[in-house]
Amino acid sequence: MHIVIIGSGIAGVSFAEKCLALKASTPNSTIAINITLVTHEHDGYYSRPLLSRGFTKTDIENTIILKKFDKIRDSGINVLSGAEVTAIDRHSKTIALDSVQERTLHYDILVLAQGSEAFIPPPYQPFKKLFFCLNSLVDLKAIRAFRHTLVNQNRKPHWAIIGGGLIGCELASDLAVAGDNVTVFHAVERLMERQLVVEDSALLLNVLHKSGVTVLFNQNIQAISQQAEKVAIQTDVFTEFDGLIVACGFKPRTDLAKQAGLNVGRGIKVNTFLQTNDDSIFALGDCAELPNGKLYAYILPIRSQATWLASFILQQEHTPWTAPVFTSKAKVHGFEAVYPYNV
The missing domain is CATH 3.50.50.60 (FAD/NAD(P)-binding domain)
Structure with missing residues (x-):
């Protein structure tokens, strides 16, 4: 089974790594997986929440990188970096790439983890x-x-x-x-x-x-x-x-999904199994819109989605995803909220 992931943020990388970990922990499983992660990024997997702390830290360009792509490749995940996905062909189960490495890529399962862009x-x-x-x-x-x-x-x-x-x-x-x-x-x-x-x-x-x-x-x-x-x-x-x-907020990246005929609203519409209206295509992270209309843009629920989806695709989870209880926190120097955040 070839799993293709579009996006190298916390959603895509956490999902890919969880798939490998689950596969390693169940050596008797009959499910064979091959994972390819496609990203327009060049530097590596980094923490987006740290971007807004990028001026008081002199070496932020280096410390923000959590994992270089070569290290992710060494773990057994094929990473196509510096690549833009230009189209999804649901009939042939391929994606078209603007990349020096590949032009088209076949998938059995496609996971959209493209995140959001500045609004x-x-x-x-x-x-x-x-x-x-x-x-x-x-x-x-x-x-x-x-x-x-x-x-x-x-x-x-x-x-x-x-x-x-x-x-x-x-x-x-x-x-x-x-x-x-x-x-x-x-x-x-x-x-x-x-x-x-x-x-x-x-x-x-x-x-x-x-x-x-x-x-x-x-x-x-x-x-x-x-x-x-x-x-x-x-x-x-x-x-x-x-x-x-x-800095007027963010909007989920939905253009690729919309062009492919997937249902979109504020985000890419998914059911409680994070599945789009195409059984072979899933979405997670802050590009995914759940049936309750919510977009989960915080680290804890995104990690939860990634872990759950890996278990579901590897047939180790059978109940729908439910959002964990979580809170947020503004990274403002010297500020601590007295009351809970509305998330």
């Missing part, structure tokens, strides 16, 4: 060349290189961050602690309104203020423009910054 609100899309997003190691390297250029010119970077959610607050905190000036533009009246109760939002605001972050609420961004070496934001006033980061 850019439609009004900002015409200005994409003027701002950064932070969704990958490539993004982090680009922001760090830009910041390094400013620091080498003896300039104290002044950042604008659009978005006062989880990622926006983590970024603002880390950049401020690294010594930069930061202004957060948020569309509503309190920070992390989806995850925190009112009291904790106020506590978070106080922590950010103490670190030197300016937070502006109820902001309507009317325009973004280039002004010489600066980027300008137009609200009720016109303000210039050295750099701009848009």
Whole structure:
């Protein structure tokens, strides 16, 4: 049985490694497996949650890598890195690749673990060349290189961050602690309104203020423009910054699944067995939408899905996946929520 996994994040790698571990622990099993992991990444398997701590850590490009792809290959998983999947042919059970290594790949089981991409609100899309997003190691390297250029010119970077959610607050905190000036533009009246109760939002605001972050609420961004070496934001006033980061959340990668005729909503729709409307194709992680409409974008439930799906495919699990009890935590320097997060 050839299992092909698209995606090398925590969902895809955890699933692949669990399959190998289960196979090794049941040597008498009649199920033979061969695993191929396809990814557009080049560096290795890394921790996305650590991206927003990428400015107070000088060696983050190295420490963020949990496993190099060569090490994963050594474990018995075939890794096609630097490869883009361009299409899924469900009839022939093949995927088409834009890769120097392979052009097509046959699968018996296909697992979509593509994760999510940065959500850019439609009004900002015409200005994409003027701002950064932070969704990958490539993004982090680009922001760090830009910041390094400013620091080498003896300039104290002044950042604008659009978005006062989880990622926006983590970024603002880390950049401020690294010594930069930061202004957060948020569309509503309190920070992390989806995850925190009112009291904790106020506590978070106080922590950010103490670190030197300016937070502006109820902001309507009317325009973004280039002004010489600066980027300008137009609200009720016109303000210039050295750099701009848009942190307005994430959206599941569903285009490939949709083009293949799989059912998609906010994410790739799956049943309680993480199975799409094609019996040979599964989805897990933050690209998968469960029947309850939820997307599970946190580490604990993603690991749980990966472990469960490996057991199910190897016929060692027969009951549906159920979400574990879990909580989240913002990586903001000096902040601890008093009340549980809404996840």
